Amino acid sequence: MLQVNGIAFSYLKEKTVQNISFSINKGATLAIIGESGCGKSTLLKLIYGLYDLEEGTIFWNKTEVQGPKYNLIPGMSFMKYLAQDFDLMPFITVAENVGKYLSNFYPEEKQQRIDELLEIVEMSDYANTKAKYLSGGQMQRVALARVLALEPEVLLLDEPFSHIDNFLKNSLRRKLFAYLKQKEITTIVATHDSTDVLSFADKVLVLQNGKRIVHANPTALFSNPPSKYVASLFGEINEIPGHYFDQKKPMLLFPHQLKEVKISKLKVTVSKSYFRGNHYLIETNYPEGVLYLESEVPLYPDHELCLDKKFQ
Numbered sequence: 001m002l003q004v005n006g007i008a009f010s011y012l013k014e015k016t017v018q019n020i021s022f023s024i025n026k027g028a029t030l031a032i033i034g035e036s037g038c039g040k041s042t043l044l045k046l047i048y049g050l051y052d053l054e055e056g057t058i059f060w061n062k063t064e065v066q067g068p069k070y071n072l073i074p075g076m077s078f079m080k081y082l083a084q085d086f087d088l089m090p091f092i093t094v095a096e097n098v099g100k101y102l103s104n105f106y107p108e109e110k111q112q113r114i115d116e117l118l119e120i121v122e123m124s125d126y127a128n129t130k131a132k133y134l135s136g137g138q139m140q141r142v143a144l145a146r147v148l149a150l151e152p153e154v155l156l157l158d159e160p161f162s163h164i165d166n167f168l169k170n171s172l173r174r175k176l177f178a179y180l181k182q183k184e185i186t187t188i189v190a191t192h193d194s195t196d197v198l199s200f201a202d203k204v205l206v207l208q209n210g211k212r213i214v215h216a217n218p219t220a221l222f223s224n225p226p227s228k229y230v231a232s233l234f235g236e237i238n239e240i241p242g243h244y245f246d247q248k249k250p251m252l253l254f255p256h257q258l259k260e261v262k263i264s265k266l267k268v269t270v271s272k273s274y275f276r277g278n279h280y281l282i283e284t285n286y287p288e289g290v291l292y293l294e295s296e297v298p299l300y301p302d303h304e305l306c307l308d309k310k311f312q
Contacts, residue, residue, distance in 0.1 A: 001025055002047070002154060002186055007056030009046055016042050017210045021056075024203070026153075027184035029177065031197040031218070033233050034207035040190035041084070043207070044156045047188065048081040050074045060154060080152040084159050086143035090132035094123060097131055098145045117145035120175050122168060136163040144176065155180065157189040161196070173200065194234045198222060206230050225252055236281070236292045240266070245309065255281060257310050258293040264306040273298035 002024045009017045017039045024030050032040045045051055047058055052067035059065065060078065068074045075081065088097050099114045118124045121141040131139065140163045147155065160176075161169050177200040180187050189196060197204055198218050206213040206221075214226055225231035228239050231252045238253045244266040245251055268284035268291055279294045284305065293307065 001061060003059045004047065005057045007046060007058060008054045009042060009051055010054065015210055017046065020212045022205055022215050024186055026186055027181065028202045029180065029187045029189065029200055030203050030205060031201035032188060032190045032205045032207060033197055038207040039210040040207060041158050044081060044158055044188065044190055048079055048156055049076045078152060079154040079156060080147040081156040082143055082147045082158060082160060086139045088131040088139055088142060091130060093128050093130055094142050095127040097142055098149055100146065102149055113149065117148055120179055121145045122172060137165055140164055141172065151183060152185060155185050155187045157187065159191060160189060161193065206233065228252060238291050240291065241288060251309065253309055255292040255294045258307050259310045261306050261308045264308045266307045268305050268307060270299045270301055270303040270305065
């Protein structure tokens with residue numbers, strides 16, 4: 001189990017990470033989400049041991065994670081950290097990059113391991129290509145394979161799919177997270193992509209201004225977000241005054257949670273329709289501002305609607 005207990009860290013005077021605590025069981029996947037600059041990348045670096053903690057402790061089982069003050073080479077040997085810069089060696093091949101830290105004592109086993117990893121990241125056809133000739137997305141996939149080569153106990157991923165094309169991203173995600181579950185590798189992934197969170201994470205840690213906002217199951221968090229900030233990390237969100245639904249508190253509703261009805265207090269006027277593939281996102285205006293809903297067909301500007309929530 002990974003245990004993070006009340007940790008804090010600052011680059012200058014203001015705390016970048018403050019009083020964060022959580023734990024992760026072996027083989028589980030934790031997603032860290034939050035707005036840019038909230039401390040996601042810094043938290044990963046602290047867990048890996050690249051920086052010294054100002055407060056708190058981090059333990060993997062009974063081993064304490066310690067920073068540069070205690071380790072000549074920062075970073076814990078049982079962890080691997082994939083940063084947003086891939087740190088590949090440009091003048092050697094893809095296969096050589098992946099196998100860089102594998103033992104040469106058993107060359108056949110080493111080659112099998114390289115082939116297995118390249119298949120997972122869908123880079124088998126580029127095994128003999130020098131890294132300098134790869135695109136950013138291809139480099140990111142090779143870097144993923146390399147951090148998996150020695151099967152770390154803990155894997156830390158910082159925006160691991162940010163450079164990868166959408167048509168490859170979904171397949172790669174499924175293969176990668178299935179492999180991590182099979183090998184029981186504890187994984188922490190910092191991401192802006194809600195698909196990473198909802199589809200593959202066992203738990204979600206939400207950060208804001210370096211503080212932990214919530215640590216919860218992704219299904220529960222999406223179904224009942226505690227604030228507009230948390231809800232906005234999963235897509236467009238409407239904060240609608242409660243009086244439209246005969247209640248005191250405002251309601252947080254995603255566009256798909258609204259439906260057209262014949263009569264209601266919530267009356268809106270269509271301003272724009274945005275094609276989203278399998279539906280249209282409809283932008284509307286009402287007395288409190290802008291409100292979004294989904295529709296199977298485009299709606300024309302100035303069209304008036306009455307709306308209600310779908311889910312009680």
